Amino acid sequence: MYDIVFDEKAIEFLEKIEKNTRKRIYNKIISTKENPFHYFERLSGRNERKLRVGNYRVIADIDEIKNKIFIAVIDHRKNIYKKW
Numbered sequence: 767m768y769d770i771v772f773d774e775k776a777i778e779f780l781e782k783i784e785k786n787t788r789k790r791i792y793n794k795i796i797s798t799k800e801n802p803f804h805y806f807e808r809l810s811g812r813n814e815r816k817l818r819v820g821n822y823r824v825i826a827d828i829d830e831i832k833n834k835i836f837i838a839v840i841d842h843r844k845n846i847y848k849k850w
Contacts, residue, residue: 768799768833776824776840787822791840794819802828802835814838822846 780788794817798805806815806826817824823846825839839846 768802768828768835770795770799770835770837772837773839776837779840787820791819791822791824795824795835795837798835802826818843 780791783791794805798817802815806817806828808815809825814825814827817826821843822840823843824837825846827836827838828834829836
């Protein structure tokens with residue numbers, strides 16, 4: 767089982783969006799704790815991985831040694847790759 771660590775920017779984004787969407791994204795992230803490699807796809811040319819949740823993307827770094835998922839950024843799909 768993996769532990770999930772949220773970056774401050776990811777938390778700030780979740781606090782800004784509507785409650786139903788926030789719950790959906792959070793629940794999807796929590797559901798990846800058992801087997802994150804089943805849900806997260808590797809970004810091309812990078813070590814980070816992405817999780818698709820509707821029109822939103824979650825960018826994370828998965829540490830297999832420490833069994834941690836570091837959630838770096840969450841944003842709408844049209845904005846996420848401009849920031850990252």
